[in-house]
Amino acid sequence: MKKLTAILMALLLALSFVACTPKAAEPVATQAPAEAAAAATEAPAVKEDITLTLWGSELPEFQAALRVMADNFIKEYADEVNITINLGAQSESTAKDTILLDISAAADVFYYADDQTGELVNAGALQPVESVDAVTAANGGATAGAVQAATVGGKLYAYPAMGGNGYFLYYDKQYVTAEQAGSWAGLLAAAKAAGKQVTMQLNSGWYLYGFFKGAGFTCSLGEDKTSTVCDWAGAGGTDVLQAILNITADKGFINLDDAAFVTGVQEGTIIAGVNGSWNAGTVQTTWGDNYATAKLPTFTLNGAEVQMGSFDGYKLVGVNAYSANVGWAMRLAEWLTNEQNQIYLYEATNGSAVPSNVNAASSESVQANPVVAALAAQSQFASAQSLSVGGNYWTPTETLGNILANGNPDGTALQQLLDETVAGITAPVG
Secondary structure, three states: HHHHHHHHHHHHHHHHHHHHHOOOOOOOOOOOHHEEEEEHHHOOOOEEEEEEEEEEEOOOHHHHHHHHHEEEEEEHHHEEEEEEEEEEOOOOOOOOOOOOOOOOHHEHHHHHHEHHHHHHHHOOOOOOOOOOHHHHOOOOOOOOOHHHEEOOOEEEOOOEEEEEEHHHHHHEOOOOOHHHHEEEEHHHHHHHHHHOOEEEEEOOOHHHHHHHHHOOEEEEEEOOOOOOEOOOOOOHOOOOOOHHHHOOOOEEEEEOOHHHHHHHHOOOOOEEEEEHHHHHHHHHHHHHHHHEEEOOOOOEEEEEEEEOOEEEEEEEEEEEOOOOHOOOOHHHHHHHHHHHHHHHHHHHHOOOOOEOOHHHOHHHHHOOOOOOHHHHHHHHEEEEEEHHHOOHHHHHHHHHHOOOOOOOOOOOOOOHHHHHHHHHHOOOOO
């Protein structure tokens, strides 16, 4: 019995020893540092795949520039979305016709000429711009031609991209200083001192418009998109006529058409003139190192200096209202027309894409081209011709310009001249 008890006691002691002995640690699987970090971070969300179609000019240099700008846009937003941008060649002048064949099948983003804005809006093809204040400010403000060209019914429907189809001042630095080129008073003084003349074509509504625009008067297309609404005969209109007559009465001024302007430059009788870019080569060749350009001059209105306005033509970037990715399409449109890309497009197309953005227009590369610099400087004082006047505008303004150029020889009351002119301008077309 004692022997059995001793054996049992020995077994209990052994079991007690085993229970109190620490258990050996089990091996734990280890992770590489990179794997551990990845495990501690939530898996990133899957990026959305977006495809956009972009239409622009069929010119090879323009298509190449679009590809660069589109690729840079893709890189800019690569962390947010997977974007594919397909390019299409479509002339700005015929963009509307192609788009309106089937709006839903047209490009998400497209360049087009400003005379197409109204029809595109009426068809519901354009998505209104959201960043109105920023886009408006960048292109010269609400009264700038580029912004007007993109606006219908007080709403901004497109992004201004280019200007350039306008007019400006040429002057000969041998006789005219940059300060004198800034005003009609200065130009006439320079002409008197040199025994020569300065010019513009008054008997053309295209040029004559600049005085009324500068004085704050307006012309706009009627609801039928063919007639013209014009307020020139309102209070203060006769002051504009008198200001013009004061210029034409000076012996330093002569009214010349396009061809006569060139002849005068070549013969040395003309030292400054308002004209367009198409004569730049001849004028520059003739004046050589004395060749210079500037925005249009100011004129004296009731004792105050007023900046002349002008007509201009623009190209815009629109966003298809039927786009499946309107938000990204709008981002692309804004990207294409920002300051940096307007400068890039100007340089990539050898100066043919004149910037509408005021900062781009004042950049070193743009300012290096005298014609482009002058057009760009004038653009913020310009109206889009395509949205301003209808078919009956031209003949009455030509008649008025002839009378003014000749000093109102019949002594017709200025208000009567305006009343008759505006009656002709606003007459229904057809």
